Amino acid sequence: MVPTDYSDKKFLIVDDFESFQKILKRMLHALNAQDIETALNGVQAIHQCQEHSFDVVFCDFDLGKGINGLQVLEELRRNDLLRSSTVFIMITAESSRDAVVGSMEYKPDAYLNKPITPGELQSRLVKCLKQKTALEPIYKSMDRKDFAKAIQQCDEEMAGNTRHKNWCLKTKGNLLCRLGQWQEAQDLYQDVIDQRPLFWAQLGSAQALDALKKSDDALAAYQQCIKENPSCLEAYEGISRIMMEKGDTSSAQHMLEQSSKISARSVPRQKLLTKVCKINHDFEGAAKASRSVVKLAEYGMHKSSDNDLELADNLTEAAIHTDDKKKAKAFAKEAIDKLQETQKKYTDPDIKIQSKLIESRAYSSIDKKNEAQASLIDAEKRIKENASGNVKNQMELVKSYFQNGEKEKALTILEELADAYKDDPEISAQLDQLTDEPVSASGKRKVVRINKNGIDMFEKGEYEQAAQYFIKATQHFPKHMGIRLNAIQALLFDIKKNGPTINKVTQCNQNLSAVPDLPDNHPQFKRYSSFKQSIGKLQVLLKDKRS
Amino acid sequence: MKNSDFDLLLASCIHDMKNALSLILNSIDRLGEEDISAEKSKLFRTNLRYEASRLNNDLIHLLGVYRIKEDALPVMIDEHEVWETLNDQYLKNEKLLEKYLVNFEIACDEDIIWYYDSELIGGVINNIIVNTARYTEDTVLVTCEEQGDYLCIQVCDDGPGYPENMLQHPDTPQKGLDFMNGSTSLGIFFAAKVAQMHNRHEHSGYIKLENGGPLGGGVFSIYLP
Numbered sequence: 067m068v069p070t071d072y073s074d075k076k077f078l079i080v081d082d083f084e085s086f087q088k089i090l091k092r093m094l095h096a097l098n099a100q101d102i103e104t105a106l107n108g109v110q111a112i113h114q115c116q117e118h119s120f121d122v123v124f125c126d127f128d129l130g131k132g133i134n135g136l137q138v139l140e141e142l143r144r145n146d147l148l149r150s151s152t153v154f155i156m157i158t159a160e161s162s163r164d165a166v167v168g169s170m171e172y173k174p175d176a177y178l179n180k181p182i183t184p185g186e187l188q189s190r191l192v193k194c195l196k197q198k199t200a201l202e203p204i205y206k207s208m209d210r211k212d213f214a215k216a217i218q219q220c221d222e223e224m225a226g227n228t229r230h231k232n233w234c235l236k237t238k239g240n241l242l243c244r245l246g247q248w249q250e251a252q253d254l255y256q257d258v259i260d261q262r263p264l265f266w267a268q269l270g271s272a273q274a275l276d277a278l279k280k281s282d283d284a285l286a287a288y289q290q291c292i293k294e295n296p297s298c299l300e301a302y303e304g305i306s307r308i309m310m311e312k313g314d315t316s317s318a319q320h321m322l323e324q325s326s327k328i329s330a331r332s333v334p335r336q337k338l339l340t341k342v343c344k345i346n347h348d349f350e351g352a353a354k355a356s357r358s359v360v361k362l363a364e365y366g367m368h369k370s371s372d373n374d375l376e377l378a379d380n381l382t383e384a385a386i387h388t389d390d391k392k393k394a395k396a397f398a399k400e401a402i403d404k405l406q407e408t409q410k411k412y413t414d415p416d417i418k419i420q421s422k423l424i425e426s427r428a429y430s431s432i433d434k435k436n437e438a439q440a441s442l443i444d445a446e447k448r449i450k451e452n453a454s455g456n457v458k459n460q461m462e463l464v465k466s467y468f469q470n471g472e473k474e475k476a477l478t479i480l481e482e483l484a485d486a487y488k489d490d491p492e493i494s495a496q497l498d499q500l501t502d503e504p505v506s507a508s509g510k511r512k513v514v515r516i517n518k519n520g521i522d523m524f525e526k527g528e529y530e531q532a533a534q535y536f537i538k539a540t541q542h543f544p545k546h547m548g549i550r551l552n553a554i555q556a557l558l559f560d561i562k563k564n565g566p567t568i569n570k571v572t573q574c575n576q577n578l579s580a581v582p583d584l585p586d587n588h589p590q591f592k593r594y595s596s597f598k599q600s601i602g603k604l605q606v607l608l609k610d611k612r613s
Numbered sequence: 614m615k616n617s618d619f620d621l622l623l624a625s626c627i628h629d630m631k632n633a634l635s636l637i638l639n640s641i642d643r644l645g646e647e648d649i650s651a652e653k654s655k656l657f658r659t660n661l662r663y664e665a666s667r668l669n670n671d672l673i674h675l676l677g678v679y680r681i682k683e684d685a686l687p688v689m690i691d692e693h694e695v696w697e698t699l700n701d702q703y704l705k706n707e708k709l710l711e712k713y714l715v716n717f718e719i720a721c722d723e724d725i726i727w728y729y730d731s732e733l734i735g736g737v738i739n740n741i742i743v744n745t746a747r748y749t750e751d752t753v754l755v756t757c758e759e760q761g762d763y764l765c766i767q768v769c770d771d772g773p774g775y776p777e778n779m780l781q782h783p784d785t786p787q788k789g790l791d792f793m794n795g796s797t798s799l800g801i802f803f804a805a806k807v808a809q810m811h812n813r814h815e816h817s818g819y820i821k822l823e824n825g826g827p828l829g830g831g832v833f834s835i836y837l838p
Binding site: 177179181183185186189193229231232262263264265266294295296297298 | 669684687690691692697703704705707
């Protein structure tokens with residue numbers, strides 16, 4: 067092998083075992099490397115990259131409790147902390163193969179499998195540095211975010227006799243996607259697939275089809291990806307997004323849960339799962355996912371008081387919605403413990419207020435009325451003293467008034483807020499989710515339109531479409547009883563016409579559980595009870611079929 | 614894959630690993646003896662290295678075969694430089710080959726590019742090299758060439774060659790296993806499965822075992838479409 071000298075290169079070694087850091091260091095010293103920094107975990111690694119500019123980073127995949135090597139790479143790339151000329155080498159063990167093949171989006175330049183020998187180390191280094199030098203102009207354009215130029219350079223490189231054709235194709239596809247030229251990207255991927263069923267092209271094609279809104283083709287392509295590579299996280303997320311779009315939120319949740327089983331270590335994915343669970347009224351699921359968020363965030367990035375409050379809120383909701391008294395008690399206790407911890411940890415008055423308000427609901431969920439009232443009064447006092455007018459405080463206050471049976475107070479504040487924020491569509495939408503009937507003018511108009519459109523479809527006999535339409539609307543108006551009941555009715559007619567499926571019955575149940583128990587003098591009581599009965603019968607029917 | 618096949622593989626693999634472990638323990642004990650000669654000490658350390666590599670390969674194969682059975686072994690086909698894949702396996706075993714005084718040669722055009730899962734194929738070749746290093750007389754030759762729609766990689770040696778029953782059916786687990794060859798058999802079985810998982814249009818990969826070849830010993834060939 068060519069003798070190499072790395073005395074002018076700057077290295078970083080990331081591994082949670084000091085003994086392994088030493089082994090690698092010794093191998094690098096043998097190659098004349100002088101400038102070697104180390105880090106014991108992901109957070110330290112990111113910090114090091116903020117301080118220094120490295121030529122080569124060796125990162126172990128498994129970094130113990132915190133984020134793993136792939137997430138380190140993800141964070142570094144996302145925050146532009148790596149030059150594109152930096153060589154990033156991931157060190158793996160057999161057991162990490164799944165996670166390594168699981169993500170296509172963030173790929174290291176090379177892998178090294180433990181146990182590593184000096185020969186392998188040098189061979190990888192030589193190859194990577196050679197490649198970086200050969201393609202330097204393209205990397206530079208990418209660093210400048212001049213993607214059009216980089217694409218042109220890829221084309222030029224491929225026009226010659228190059229060893230890097232595959233890399234150029236992959237990179238060009240990726241750049242086309244980043245420029246939003248989805249059709250061109252899809253054509254490129256399809257050309258590659260026609261030659262060889264290379265996995266990156268299959269996934270790229272699925273994502274391009276997805277972006278082109280060809281959702282059925284995209285779905286089939288994603289499913290093919292999962293068939294070939296059951297740990298492909300991007301494919302699960304893609305399917306989940308398409309399902310959300312179609313209004314099939316229970317399938318979306320299922321797909322996200324699948325991908326969480328493969329790797330639960332992504333904060334954005336767990337946050338998305340929390341959101342979908344809440345839409346599906348699965349508060350225990352939401353509590354579980356937000357518990358992971360808090361745990362993951364403890365090790366560095368994404369850390370914020372919002373995560374703690376979100377977890378406490380989901381636990382409280384889970385306590386409110388379960389029929390199991392024991393479970394409710396456990397959820398409420400966990401929520402209250404979390405909140406008291408949060409109140410100690412943060413001095414920000416807004417966080418204290420929101421925390422007290424959630425605490426009040428948690429007490430109320432297990433019928434501790436005095437404690438609930440005390441927390442609520444404490445929060446009211448703080449709001450008056452503080453007077454920051456934070457809208458989130460106000461929204462939490464509304465929720466607590468509702469939970470403590472003070473409906474009038476809640477509605478008064480809601481109407482004030484609806485008026486104050488009438489030009490802010492995002493807050494208006496959030497306000498509409500707090501109550502059964504929308505309070506914002508735009509929300510009111512939307513509900514009228516949704517019901518009209520949905521009923522039109524229903525009357526034409528398009529039950530499936532109507533059901534999907536109503537279910538999709540529940541994402542925006544989760545507490546609106548009329549939309550929920552309409553969704554159930556459309557689902558039931560669809561089942562009558564096309565036969566029951568587990569998924570459809572699950573959707574019926576989810577919507578039913580989102581409607582509070584109605585008193586028998588309620589105008590919708592008859593309709594509600596007959597739906598409840600039909601769904602009960604369907605469940606028995608499906609159970610018989612399965613057993 | 615049939616459950617009985619898997620059970621058979623599991624049994625032979627466990628047997629082989631226990632064998633390797635007892636040899637490792639024995640080598641450690643012998644290395645601890647005070648009056649051990651330098652020559653003997655070198656021999657035991659070589660054995661130690663060989664048995665440890667074999668143990669590692671056994672575990673990889675066991676996991677791999679299990680995952681094939683569960684239909685959960687992803688195959689990530691991408692473009693690779695064949696010489697590099699082969700050389701990596703040499704570099705992994707540099708010490709072992711040196712200790713066994715084996716001449717190792719790669720006959721492969723450095724410009725050949727092919728499409729496969731480099732980790733899986735690398736693992737397959739690695740296992741064959743570890744075994745051949747043990748059984749060959751003094752030379753291991755790895756060749757590679759394009760043959761029509763296929764890439765053919767061969768590992769040739771000048772040892773006694775593969776036993777008759779393995780030549781007949783390389784891709785079925787052996788009944789009445791010769792336990793001394795247990796790991797070879799599992800490795801070959803795994804290799805056959807990995808080859809089959811490489812498909813292009815109507816072609817599938819496969820393996821072949823022969824005796825003779827350029828060095829007069831065993832020849833392992835893997836064909837990838």
